[in-house]
Amino acid sequence: ILEYLKRSNAKKPESIYIGDTLYDEQCAHSAGIDFALAVWGTHNREEIKADYFLEAPLEILELFRSR
Numbered sequence: 875i876l877e878y879l880k881r882s883n884a885k886k887p888e889s890i891y892i893g894d895t896l897y898d899e900q901c902a903h904s905a906g907i908d909f910a911l912a913v914w915g916t917h918n919r920e921e922i923k924a925d926y927f928l929e930a931p932l933e934i935l936e937l938f939r940s941r
Contacts (some may be wrong), residue, residue, distance in 0.1 A: 879905070879907075888941070889908070890907065890909070890910050891909050892910045892934060893909065894913075894915035895916065896918065896921060899924060908926065909923075909924050909925050910934075910937060911926070911927050911928065912928050912931075913927055914929065
């Protein structure tokens with residue numbers, strides 16, 4: 875993630891990592907970026923700390939529009 879941010883000139887405060895596992899959450903937060911949990915693909919929602927919870931794929935667009 876850090877290498878991608880560097881190469882793309884993306885800013886951490888403007889970046890969001892979307893995933894559905896605890897490993898995705900750890901990766902995002904270790905990189906210092908927000909994490910959005912794709913709830914439709916996870917089995918352990920209660921164990922994952924996310925900045926955003928996405929119930930359906932369409933909510934990805936709504937999240938980006940709101941930022």
